[in-house]
Amino acid sequence: MTAPQTFVIVGAGLAGAKAAEALRTEGFSGRVVLMGEEAERPYDRPPLSKDYLQGRSEKEMIYVHPSGWYAEHDVDLRLGARVISIDRAAREVTIEGGERVGYHKLLLVTGSTPRRLTVAGSDLGGVFYLRGVKDCEAIKSAFATAKRVAIIGAGWIGLETAAAARAAGCEVTLLERGDLPLLAVVGREVAEIYAALHRDHGVELRMGVEVAEITGQDRRATGVRLGDASMVDADVVVVGVGIVPDAGLAEAAALTVDNGVVVDEQLATADPDVFAAGDVANVYYPLLGAHLRLEHWSAALNQGPVAAANMMGRGVSYNRVPYFFSDQYDMGMEYSGYVGKGRYDEIVFRGDVASGAFIAFWLGDGRVLGGMNVNIWDVTDTIQALVRAAAPVDKAKLVDPAVSLGDVLGGLAVPR
Numbered sequence: 001m002t003a004p005q006t007f008v009i010v011g012a013g014l015a016g017a018k019a020a021e022a023l024r025t026e027g028f029s030g031r032v033v034l035m036g037e038e039a040e041r042p043y044d045r046p047p048l049s050k051d052y053l054q055g056r057s058e059k060e061m062i063y064v065h066p067s068g069w070y071a072e073h074d075v076d077l078r079l080g081a082r083v084i085s086i087d088r089a090a091r092e093v094t095i096e097g098g099e100r101v102g103y104h105k106l107l108l109v110t111g112s113t114p115r116r117l118t119v120a121g122s123d124l125g126g127v128f129y130l131r132g133v134k135d136c137e138a139i140k141s142a143f144a145t146a147k148r149v150a151i152i153g154a155g156w157i158g159l160e161t162a163a164a165a166r167a168a169g170c171e172v173t174l175l176e177r178g179d180l181p182l183l184a185v186v187g188r189e190v191a192e193i194y195a196a197l198h199r200d201h202g203v204e205l206r207m208g209v210e211v212a213e214i215t216g217q218d219r220r221a222t223g224v225r226l227g228d229a230s231m232v233d234a235d236v237v238v239v240g241v242g243i244v245p246d247a248g249l250a251e252a253a254a255l256t257v258d259n260g261v262v263v264d265e266q267l268a269t270a271d272p273d274v275f276a277a278g279d280v281a282n283v284y285y286p287l288l289g290a291h292l293r294l295e296h297w298s299a300a301l302n303q304g305p306v307a308a309a310n311m312m313g314r315g316v317s318y319n320r321v322p323y324f325f326s327d328q329y330d331m332g333m334e335y336s337g338y339v340g341k342g343r344y345d346e347i348v349f350r351g352d353v354a355s356g357a358f359i360a361f362w363l364g365d366g367r368v369l370g371g372m373n374v375n376i377w378d379v380t381d382t383i384q385a386l387v388r389a390a391a392p393v394d395k396a397k398l399v400d401p402a403v404s405l406g407d408v409l410g411g412l413a414v415p416r
């Protein structure tokens with residue numbers, strides 16, 4: 001009889017929790033150790049800028065599994081356990097404090113960390129970043145008493161936080177270096193829609209500005225001084241200027257790191273015993289013929305199980321169409337596909353944008369590269385099939401709500 005194997009998962013976030021779950025549902029009977037530096041068991045982050053931040057859902061709703069799940073499934077969940085190094089030759093990891101844990105297979109799902117501002121005043125009280133549940137709870141209680149909130153960065157986190165601050169009754173100023181919110185991500189036409197949405201909800205948008213300093217008094221933020229010397233008063237400042245993958249462990253262990261831990265379509269590094277998934281992984285997508293590091297909930301959800309299967313030697317490829325979602329005020333959207341910066345020819349709309357329910361499509365060479373359904377549901381599978389087909393589409397039909405998307409898909413001149 002061979003000794004049972006030990007699979008170690010570093011990072012007890014969504015990808016880690018889903019990998020542990022898949023190991024058990026796929027029948028792995030060895031030891032599973034799931035290590036996370038946070039004190040909380042694995043939880044979903046999207047509610048932290050939406051319902052939970054707005055006090056509209058209970059904390060219990062954020063967790064990936066009920067608290068008893070880990071013991072019931074014989075998953076050794078180590079919380080407050082920060083892994084400080086990997087010894088690939090000895091096949092073991094070291095936890096802060098010195099404990100070493102050996103592995104047969106190792107999964108790195110360490111996620112990412114908010115990019116920090118470096119301007120003067122960045123460390124003042126009242127300046128927040130939003131990544132974990134503690135950050136969310138601190139921001140929620142700050143919004144409860146704040147009068148004026150300045151948000152630096154008009155990406156998804158900044159915009160959702162702006163909506164939450166408005167819901168809490170705060171005056172909100174959104175500061176962004178680009179000309180529009182999300183400009184580099186969604187292009188001008190859709191960025192204009194998000195700008196209008198926030199203006200309509202009373203947010204002051206200051207676009208094309210540089211942050212020079214966070215001003216303060218008695219070690220607390222009082223506002224933001226901009227590059228043109230103008231001042232934005234604020235008692236709370238939330239910074240959302242992007243994230244960086246937590247790939248330091250992998251780098252120190254001489255794994256290939258280039259915008260995250262580089263893995264193939266089976267989420268394997270060049271070391272056959274080490275895998276990576278979720279925010280930290282720069283994954284080869286056969287569909288796109290390129291590596292992509294996605295900072296999306298669905299990538300963590302679905303890559304975790306694929307990595308787990310491959311730790312068990314199953315040889316499964318990850319080849320999903322990228323997908324994410326966002327909720328702001330009464331505007332919910334899902335986005336499927338991937339459009340590199342400026343890599344599309346045009347954006348076309350299906351339905352009336354002014355009605356608040358429509359689908360935007362990004363087209364390149366007459367093909368659908370991406371689609372965003374706004375307040376229209378149950379169309380994701382069809383949009384993803386259009387993206388996956390990568391075939392010229394009949395544009396007149398695509399934008400005509402009288403023609404079903406299924407018929408548009410059925411009319412593509414490709415075998416599916």
Ligand SMILES: Cc1cc2nc3c(=O)[nH]c(=O)nc-3n(C[C@H](O)[C@H](O)[C@H](O)COP(=O)(O)OP(=O)(O)OC[C@H]3O[C@@H](n4cnc5c(N)ncnc54)[C@H](O)[C@@H]3O)c2cc1C
Nearest residue numbers: 011013014015037045046083111278279295296297300324
């Ligand atoms: C506020 C917020 C809102 C979001 N909203 C959306 C949304 O609406 N739609 C969407 O698609 N995506 C959204 N996302 C992104 C999504 O949540 C992430 O893509 C997802 O959490 C990534 O999961 P992960 O498991 O890869 O990493 P994480 O969730 O970051 O988990 C990694 C875990 O590893 C731990 N860790 C790191 N280093 C170590 C170490 N050395 N030792 C032990 N543990 C370690 C970290 O503490 C962390 O708990 C949002 C993210 C945030 C922060």
